[in-house]
Every structure is written in structure tokens, then in C-alpha cells.
Amino acid sequence: MATGLKLGASAAVKEKRLASLLTGRDPRDPSLEAAVLDAQVRGSLELASLSAPADEDALRRAVAAVDPVAPLTVEALLRWQEALTGERSLRRHARERADGPPPAPVEFVASRLAIVEQWLGGESSTELKAGQQGALVLARIVEILPFERGYGRVARLAASHLMVRAGSRRPILSGSDAARLKEALGAAFQLHTEPLARLLDEAAERAVDVMIATLERERGSDPGATPGNR
Numbered sequence: 001m002a003t004g005l006k007l008g009a010s011a012a013v014k015e016k017r018l019a020s021l022l023t024g025r026d027p028r029d030p031s032l033e034a035a036v037l038d039a040q041v042r043g044s045l046e047l048a049s050l051s052a053p054a055d056e057d058a059l060r061r062a063v064a065a066v067d068p069v070a071p072l073t074v075e076a077l078l079r080w081q082e083a084l085t086g087e088r089s090l091r092r093h094a095r096e097r098a099d100g101p102p103p104a105p106v107e108f109v110a111s112r113l114a115i116v117e118q119w120l121g122g123e124s125s126t127e128l129k130a131g132q133q134g135a136l137v138l139a140r141i142v143e144i145l146p147f148e149r150g151y152g153r154v155a156r157l158a159a160s161h162l163m164v165r166a167g168s169r170r171p172i173l174s175g176s177d178a179a180r181l182k183e184a185l186g187a188a189f190q191l192h193t194e195p196l197a198r199l200l201d202e203a204a205e206r207a208v209d210v211m212i213a214t215l216e217r218e219r220g221s222d223p224g225a226t227p228g229n230r
Helices: 009-021 030-047 053-064 074-085 106-120 123-127 130-144 151-165 175-189 194-220
Strands: none
Touching: 009 194, 030 053, 030 151, 030 175, 030 194, 053 074, 053 151, 074 106, 074 151, 106 130, 130 151, 130 175, 130 194, 151 194, 175 194
8 A cells, every 4th residue: 555645535435455366466566567557648648638649758768767766856857858858958948828827927937946845855745745745736837837847747747746755646647637727736836736646645645446447457367367356
């Protein structure tokens, strides 16, 4: 079971089912991690309205570009951006936002990202729960809008990075979350991050669903399995 999680009743039942299916098996089995990553990649691309194989490959490269146990840094954000877009530079042009606060002025992008690193890259972030950390970094990066392209995917990678580092599972967001994510981000821009943290916690619980489904499929396709041991 992932550490650092405060489980509701349904989540606890799922974790119990997962533990049962994992009996005698390494919970860090590469096939399970791959299944969760597949779901996360597909969902993030849906939110970005992207579907090309090249975009999927780029997002997978981005996931692998930063050590999962490393603190969050501006360098990490730039590595994700480079893997996703081939670019490695902060935004150089002014941008506007129809809803919510305006993006950071170009001349302040670097300093505001440095503040994000200071807030969430050090030990002080450990006082926050995983979903809270994810919500803060996701909202702040989207608010700053630090890159010309790919900032939404980078923001979701940053949220996932912090949550996993804090003991959570990978959050799986998908296109069906778009409206709720937009509303939660709007609230977070007004310093009310609870809806976004709750969404991210639910998204992390979906990783358990993916692992359970993967294990059950494997059992169901095992020719040696019988109704008694499935």
C-alpha cells in the first residue's frame, strides 16, 4: 500500500483487494507500473487534445527525464518542457487569460518559478499532504504560464512528481475531468485549493483501479487458473 494516503472506505476496500491480488508478487512489478503510466499518459494527452504517437513518445520521455525522488526544481520543469516540445526556454511573449488572474509578466516568469521551487522543492513541503502539494504546483504553474507550449502537461507532470514523492500513486486525469479541472483551477487561483487537491487524490485512487484491472486480466488469461484460485 502506498504510504502517506488517508483512505476513505471505498479506497480502503480497493487497497485490500489489490493487496490480495498482489499476494506473492512484488507490488512494484514493472507491468503494473507500466499499466498505470499508460493510463496517465493517455489521460494527459486527452486533456491536451493530442493523440499522435509522437506526442505519446514525448510524454513518456518527459516522465523519465527527472529522477522520481528528486526535489522539484526549475531545472526539472525545463527538462519536462524540453522532452515534450524540443524547446528549453521560458515564455518570451505576453499572454492573456480570459478567466482568472493574468499570466505572469514575461520579466517575472523566472522569479515566480523560483518561488515555486522554494515553496515545494524543499523539506517544508512535507508538511502538506500529497494531493495538497500536487494542487499547489499544478495551479501555480498554470497561473504563471511559464512556457509557450506544453505548460499544462508540465504542470500535470509536476503535480504527479510531487505526489509520488510524497507517497501517493500516480494521479490519472483524463479528458472527462476537463470541466472539473478547469473549475478547480479557478478556485485554486483564488487560494482555495481543496477542490483541486480532492480531484488529484481521486485521480491517484484510479491508479489502484488500473492495477486491480491489470491483475484480474492476467489471472483471467492464465490457463492454469481455476475458479477457486482466481
